[in-house]
Amino acid sequence: MPPPPLPLSAESVDVLETYLEEVGTVFRIFREQDSGCVSYGVAVGDERWFVKGATVPEAAASLRRAVEVHAAVQHPLIVPLQHSFDVTGGLALVYPWVDGEVLYHPTISRHGGRAASDSPMARFRRLPVTVILRALEQILDAHLAVEAAGLIAVDFYDGCLLYDFDCDRLVLCDLDEYRPGPFILEVDRLPGSRRFMAPEEFIRGSTIDIRTTVFVLGRALRLLLDAGDDEQEWRGSPPQLKVIERANASDPADRFASVEALVQAWRGASSVRT
Ligand SMILES: Nc1ncnc2c1ncn2[C@@H]1O[C@H](COP(=O)(O)OP(=O)(O)OP(=O)(O)O)[C@@H](O)[C@H]1O
Ligand SMILES: [Mg+2]
Structure with a gap:
């Protein structure tokens, strides 16, 4: 460019x-x-x-x-x-300018609608699992770079995923709230979508660190590799789900200690045939 x-x-x-x-x-x-x-x-x-x-x-x-x-x-x-x-x-x-649609586009006057069958999220969820897995791998890979830069993901959600359905190309936009970490939360909550946020993002005085990013990525894996919007139609494997459970432990101490560790576990689970 x-x-x-x-x-x-x-x-x-x-x-x-x-x-x-x-x-x-x-x-x-x-x-x-x-x-x-x-x-x-x-x-x-x-x-x-x-x-x-x-x-x-x-x-x-x-x-x-x-x-x-x-x-x-x-x-x-x-x-x-x-x-x-x-x-x-x-x-x-x-x-x-990047062609495509964000998978979720809330506006001041309208939130919700991910489940509607013509929504970008529902269309994304109908793509072949291999295509979804590639997109997930790209999201994880980008966050390896985020981790290496010493940044913490804040306000990452499906509104940051700009997808071109014509050529199956994904990019990340609106990473404006990412910030150097770890840091102590000095307000009542961080900005973001509740579906993706870790519990500590709602507790003033809590430590926000790379394990918070691990949680957010775990939510992305969980939500994007499901055929529906209610987390009832998992399209991945049991080992992949186990990785997500650990990433999404409510106590940060029980999660993977780094994005790198999460990615290794995810890649390991994704190469196992069940
Ligand atoms: N580089 C880009 N090329 C084309 N469209 C983009 C690009 N970046 C963002 N968009 C589109 O513009 C919309 C608004 O961008 P962005 O999410 O950065 O704004 P925002 O003001 O932070 O919105 P929000 O309050 O939802 O976080 C996105 O939902 C996306 O559809
Ligand atoms: Mg924004």
Whole structure:
């Protein structure tokens, strides 16, 4: 991917939307996000970009974290940050546009719907097990890089999984809340989807460390390798389920001590024929 074209290499702009309309063609707007960010698909020449902007303090803080995350970790599966610039009251980030759909897309006015048969999640769950296993392996591999960078996964959920059903290509987006760890939780809870979050993410004063990431990844394995949304239709093997149970132990001390250990166990269980 070449660097962004000059028009998107601004240092500072006043109103993001007005600016993007001046320099290119805005073909998509994500206004209704829980994060408080507003994002744009913008075409400049024959290239397309995803520009995520924040003008409220909490959202801007999240985008500042994202800059740190991308400085710390690069991986073929993680959509790379190309550029960031100031907007009045906040910040904007420029990424290459990636075709596909996130497996779950909550908005301010609408949450839920993963079980609906035409939802991206339900479509994903109907893919052949081998295709799902490859996607899971990619998610794990990206998190080996996250672990090596000293980062903890925060707010990882199916809304970070951008999947192109036409060519079975997965990428990870919106890792904005990932942060260096371990750290002590100084608020009542971390941001995130309850379905993926570890118990300690809801306890002020708890330690959030790589075992928290192990838990979140265990939830991803459990939820994505199931034919339904209620965790009743497991498509994997009993040894794989055992690995997940350990990753999802409520006491962090009972989990794998690292993403590396989880991945080794998962690969071992996945090579066993039952
Ligand atoms: N690089 C990209 N290319 C194309 N579309 C993208 C890209 N990154 C994200 N998207 C799409 O834009 C949507 C919003 O992006 P993102 O999840 O980063 O925003 P957000 O404001 O953090 O939303 P949320 O509050 O749901 O976390 C995603 O759900 C996804 O559909
Ligand atoms: Mg987000």
